[in-house]
Amino acid sequence: MHSDGRRTPTEIIALARAAGLDFINTSDHNTHSSHTAWAGAAAAGLLVLTGEEVTTRTGHVLAVGTDPGTFIDWRYRARDHRFARFARAVRQAGGLVVPAHPHAGCIGCAWKFGFGEADAVEVWNGPWTADDEMSLASWDATLSGATGERRLPALAHSDYHRDPDRIGGPQTVVLADDLSREAILAGLRAGRAYAAESSAVRVDFTAVTPRGAHAGIGETLAAPGPDTEVVVRLSVTGAEGCELRLVTDQGPALTVPAAASLEWRTTPARTAYVRAEVRHPSPTPPLPGPPAALTNPILLRP
Known part of the structure; x- marks a missing residue:
């Protein structure tokens, strides 16, 4: 006004x-x-x-x-x-x-x-x-x-x-x-x-190592070494029918259609960062659909 x-x-x-x-x-x-x-x-x-x-x-x-x-x-x-x-x-x-x-x-x-x-x-x-x-x-x-x-x-x-x-x-x-x-x-x-896209959408996005090191959105995961296995977990509520995507410094790493959660494994040597996208089905494939949610990245460092 x-x-x-x-x-x-x-x-x-x-x-x-x-x-x-x-x-x-x-x-x-x-x-x-x-x-x-x-x-x-x-x-x-x-x-x-x-x-x-x-x-x-x-x-x-x-x-x-x-x-x-x-x-x-x-x-x-x-x-x-x-x-x-x-x-x-x-x-x-x-x-x-x-x-x-x-x-x-x-x-x-x-x-x-x-x-x-x-x-x-x-x-x-x-x-x-x-x-x-x-x-x-x-x-x-x-x-x-x-x-x-x-x-x-x-x-x-x-x-x-x-x-x-x-x-x-x-x-x-x-x-x-x-x-x-x-x-x-x-x-x-x-x-x-x-x-x-609204307060109905909730995202939980984390990365962990076998020894319990943990990082969430916007944080850096400090792993013991470059080849340490890192487990990335994403779960979403309030976005039924959407696909879950993980994007890294090398581009899209994983896409799971119509899912509420996913788990993915990588190492700091392979992946510098990982971020998540939650996308509605695309009305014009192969272009991606509009997002229900987007996260800031988790950085992986040895």
Whole structure:
């Protein structure tokens, strides 16, 4: 309602709670004027992170979870070489820098600044489209050479503006220690999160070694050696009829049609990372169907 939305904060709070959400990030275009309008959210049991969708001339970027009252300027483009300054301002205000819909086709929407200043990237924006498939593929291509702090987490957002947009479709599920701004942002920054089409979808994704070393989404499994067997397990609820897929640094590794769980074995020597996709049946084979869920990777290290 403070940029191009058509709902009041009270209405959005009610819709978010009905969608099963515990938190949202408010990100009006190029303004922070809505930050003071969310006083009723806590009483309704909803955590509201304040932010902004910084709509530059060569791409949109989300300032996620910034201090209330923070404004990030938008009046520049990639060739001006000014973005690093504003990315630092987002982090200084406690937030995350998240390029939005990086392959969108609308004028000025596609991301042209590179990902050197990003803390995460949006790979799923609203209803799944070819743009999202491109965003997912380009994000996956960054993972093979990524290590440590520079592994870029993937996020999903409903980008709710007005009907028929669906708030919470999709959503980012954060494996946080508690429901607080600090814990949510820490979980997002670490990639301890997965994307889901709704709150009905639940994903459990782990990797373990015979001696009990364990890692979950966004974590690194430290195995005793490069040839140590690693067992990867995926189980999903709320996505009946979907196929389960595992994707590694070498591409798709396993696909199981219409399943609720799978188990797969590998070693750190063969696999640098593994991530999971839960896909609906494809209406146009051999192209994949739209996802019900996508995870951030588990890294395997000897």
